[in-house]
Amino acid sequence: MTAKYNAASDVSELKLRLDQAQLSYRDVSLKSRREIVILKRLIARMSVACKGLDSELDKRLDILRTDLEQNKDISKIVPHLAQVERLLLRQTSTHSTMERLSELIRQSSESLKRIPALPVQLKRDIHDLLSQAPDSLHHSHQQITQLFGLYDRALKLLTVPVSIERESRSKDDDLQQKLCNELQQIITELDAEGESGEQLLAIRHQLLAGVAPISLVELCLEVLRLALDSFIHERRHSQKFLDVISGDLAALEQTTRQTADQGQALHKHRSELTAELGQLSDRFHQALSQYTNLESWRGAAHALDTSLKQLVERQRSLENREQALLEQLHYHQNRAEHLYQQTQNQHRQIEDLQRRIFLDPLTRVYNRAAFHDRLEHEYRRWIRYQHPLCLAVINLDHFGDLNDTYGFQAGDKVLKIIARTLHQHLRDTDFIARVGNDEFMLILPDITEEERHRRLSGIREAILQLPFRFRDKNVTVSASLGATLFDDTDTPAKVIERGQKALASAKHAGRNHLIWIA
Incomplete structure (x- = not known):
């Protein structure tokens, strides 16, 4: 019994020790996994921080990060850690590198300051950059970035005037071409004839061939002068036509009024003559009823005959006056027809001018x-x-x-x-x-x-x-x-x-x- 009791006690103690060993192993395992996670994070951040410093170091850090992610045995990773450590030790001599970078920043800044016509603000920014002594490699990189920005601003300031000048010149060329096209269109729509038309056609050919800006101004003035001359010519022609028409109409109005007066007078005389003929007819009928034989009526008949002859003479005079009046009316009719024909011709000329205003003279289609x-x-x-x-x-x-x-x-x-x-x-x-x-x-x-x-x-x-x-x-x-x-x-x-x-x-x-x- 004692032996069994001792055996059971040993088993219990061994079990307790096994449980303690398992707990210890679990704690060590958790600690190891945490350390591996921390190591992975450290290696990852180190890879980012040291990226570009050395190609061999980048390569070793990538291998180390891959091994850690694959959970390889630490004993196999240790050689890589040693190589990374050796490469990092080689990169620790940053003092001389910082000195070289500082010297380059200073020289570049001084060169930038010597560029003429730099704005005061840009010079002040360069001075502030030089007044900051770099205390780390990261600080040196920041200064280099700032220096690049200053260089970019300086280049823009120096090249903008050239760009503006080129852009302005390009806009001037476009504007000149547009003015040339507009002037050609105006010449086409003017459609002048004669010597002015030939001069305008010659100007159009010059514009097609291309002209200098000062020549374009001169040609514009020449086109304006020719257009003004054509306008003055048309106005004088129209004024002359209106003067002729006005004179003819005034003369026609005066003669028409005289003819109307003559017609009224002739109508009055004819009315008087008709009245006298009526009276003479009444006297003749009275004589016929009063006298029974021709011999006793001869004296009265002689007086009637004399009166009748006078009326005939007056009738002939009225006929002559009527004939003259008819000839005068015929003359007025001819003059009125002539004036009408003149106005019709002028109307056709105006219609032709209007048609030419809306027609392209070269192609004969609309403009x-x-x-x-x-x-x-x-x-x-x-x-x-x-x-x-x-x-x-x-x-x-x-x-x-x-x-x-x-x-x-x-x-x-x-x-x-x-x-x-x-x-x-x-x-x-x-x-x-x-x-x-x-x-x-x-x-x-x-x-x-x-x-x-x-x-x-x-x-x-x-x-x-x-x-x-x-x-x-x-x-x-x-x-x-x-x-x-x-x-x-x-x-x-x-x-x-x-x-x-x-x-x-x-x-x-x-x-x-x-x-x-x-």
Whole structure:
């Protein structure tokens, strides 16, 4: 019994010791896992902090971090820890590195300060940067970052004037080109004849070839002078016509009034003559009833005969006066017809002038002023009836190169033929206008989607197939088209802008394209 009791006591003691050993092992295991987690976090942060300092150190830290994540045996990780430690010891000599960085920062800052025309604030920022002595490598890196920022500000300050000058020059060039195009359009719409027309045509050719800004100003003044001369000439011509008409009308009014007075006097004399004839007739009838034989009536009859002859003479005088009055009235009628003919001729001239105002003199299609007038009309119809209304913009590709290569006369010929071709492909209800040097606009009302696409595609193909030949060379001309439809709350200005965007897309797509923008 004693032996069994002793054995049981030993077993209990061993069990207690085993439990204590298990608890100790568990505590050590938990502590080990915590230390491994801390080590992993330390290695990860060290990898981030030391990234880029040394490629070998980056490589060893990555291997160490991977081994820890894979929970490898610590004994196998220790050699890597020793290598990392050795590499870190090699990186601890940062004092000389900081000195080199500080010297570079100082030299770069001094070089930056010597740049002329730097703002006072920028110089003050450089001074503040130099006044801070770096106390760590991190501080040195911050100073380098600040120095880069100062360099960037200085470069911007030095290059902005150049950029502004280039941008200003670019804007000036664009403005000059726009003014040239506007002046060409004004010359086209003036459509002057004679010597003034020839001078304006010569100016247009100069603008097409390109002019200097000062020359553009001179040409503007010349166009203004020619337009003013043409206006003065037209005004003098109109004033002369009005003076002639006014004089003729005044003379006609005076003679008509005299003729009317003469007619009234003639009417009065004829009335008196009629009254005297009535009295003479009464006397004759009294004599017939009073006298029974002719011999006794002869004396009275003689007096009646004398009175009758006087009345006849007066009647002849009245007839002569009537004849003169009729001739005068006929003369007045001729003068009135002549005045009417003159006014009709002047009216036709005014109509022709008005027609020329709305027609492009080169292509004989409508011009930009007529286009805006017609677009406003079609826009109001669209608002009322909501029928499909299409706007298309056509621009010739590389037209400037054609002018430069073959001359402006060739370009004018191309424009005339293409305008005629466009007109042939349109309906009577469609509208075409030349709104720029080589740009046309079309208005297509009441047209289905299939028909407008077919018509515009046909126009593009027809232009491409036109046979041009200049200087014994076959020349092909293409056109880019941009089209859109009126929709919802559109206005003419919005639709024109959308059509221009569609045209720009067609140009960007490689030219000779038709682009729709809804």
